[in-house]
Amino acid sequence: MPVSSEAVMAPVRRVAVVGLGGTIAMTATPGGGVVPALSAEQLVAAVPGLAEIGVDVEVVDFRRVPGASLTFDDLSALADEVRDRCAAGFDGIVVTQGTDTIEETSYYLDVRHAVPQPVVVTGAMRNPTLAGADGPGNLLAAILTAADPTARGLGCLVVFADGIHAARRVRKTHTTSTSTFRSPDGGPLGYLVEGRPQIVNRPADRAVLPDIHSRADVRVGVVTATLGDDGTLLQTVAHRLDGLVVAAFGVGHVPATWVPPLEQIADRIPVVLCSRTGAGPVLVATYAFPGSERDLLSRGLVRAGFLDPLKARILLHGLLAADADSKTIAAAFAAAGGHGTPDDWPYPTTATGQGTHRAQP
Known part of the structure; x- marks a missing residue:
């Protein structure tokens, strides 16, 4: 059968798969339980049908650790790796890692990714020793998404169980379900349908921090409001932090006993x-x-808008690492939290994409 000139001329898409470890890469130990052991090359080799999709895949065995053990230093090095691979001409990047921290690492990458190529994060809920392991299917879906032009400009995505999620929306919602990743505010961006990503919900804007050498010694904590809490824990940890995220009740409420210490902090x-x-x-x-919420905001707290506590911590950490002042931080959260305007984002947009627009929730 003759090959059409269109098929001959079609460029081969290139995707780099960067392995960090996690459940998707775990194997059994003699003493019981599983640990990260498989290389990125072994993960790719275990994906059925990968050779038939027409994508040139290159692997990077970056880390082999559980998701819970990843650090900001790891993520900074990962962001550099992603940036270098995009500059080298790859059409997309796939990151495999433990699901415990995917909702945080993906947003870390998203606010630092200023170029059009998509970064797709995936993993597995069922390790390779179990029947029905979901890692190979998730990895194939992630590679297909990263290679497809429809995903360009969407920043960092999480692809899991054939759903395509924006990093700034996605949350892990179940401890064991293979469909654990959901996007409560706004829904998924799309789905894998017969091996092709279908984007049905495209955000208009997203926020990107400037590409600068940032501080590595920033500490940002999260304190959750709970019934009857007198604020002792709040006051105990606050003096050790550079920034604080309060996970409040409902629409932004805390016990009355928290008000004086929060104002001081x-x-x-x-x-x-x-x-x-x-x-x-x-x-x-x-x-x-x-x-x-009205009382607390009047006392100097910063409104997160649609950002949940884990995303807010990642953004605040990045802003403080860039030495942002209070005005800059407030403006950034107005834009990234979805309650401001695109012009609220405090960093400039340039021709290369450094800087940002508002991230729609």
Whole structure:
């Protein structure tokens, strides 16, 4: 059968698969249990049908650690690796890692990824020793998404169980389910359909931090509001931090006992107000009692908008690492949290994509 000139001229898509470890790369130990042991090359070799999709895959055995053990130093080095691979002409990057921290690492990459090539993060809930292991299917779907032109410009994505999620929306919602990753605010961006990514929900903008050498010694903590908490833990940890994220009740409420210490802490370091519920925004003006969102924002706390506590911590860490002042931090959260305008983002946009627009929730 003759090959068409169109097929001959079609360029081969190139995707780099960067392995960090996690459940997708785990094998059994003699003493029981599983640990990260498989290389990125072994993961790719175990994917059925990969050779038939017409994508040139190159592997990078970057780390072999559980997702829970990844550090900001690891992620900084990973962001550099992604940047170098994109500069070398790859059409997309796939990162395989443990699911424990995918919702954080993906957003870390997203706010540092200023070029059009997609970065796709995936993993597995069922390790390779189990019947029905989901790693090979997730990896194939991630490679197909990273190689497809429809994913360009979407930043960092999480592909899992044939769903395509924006890094800034996605959350891990179940400890064991293979469909654990969901996007409560806005839904998934699309799905894999017969081996092709179908984007049905394309955000208009996204936020990218400037590409600068940043501080590595920043500490940002998360404290969750709970029934009857008198604020002792809050006061104990705050003096050790450079920034604080409060995972508040509902639309942004805390116990009245928290108000004085939070006001004092906000005078010293940035304090970002989020909701612990898992979906929906922090409000600004509905409630007025002590400890309400209106009260706390008037005392200097920063509204996170649609960003959940884990995403807010990643963004605040990045801003502080870049030596952002309080005005810059407030503007950045207005844009990235979805309650500002594109012009609120405090960093300039350039022809190379450094800088940003607002991230729609």
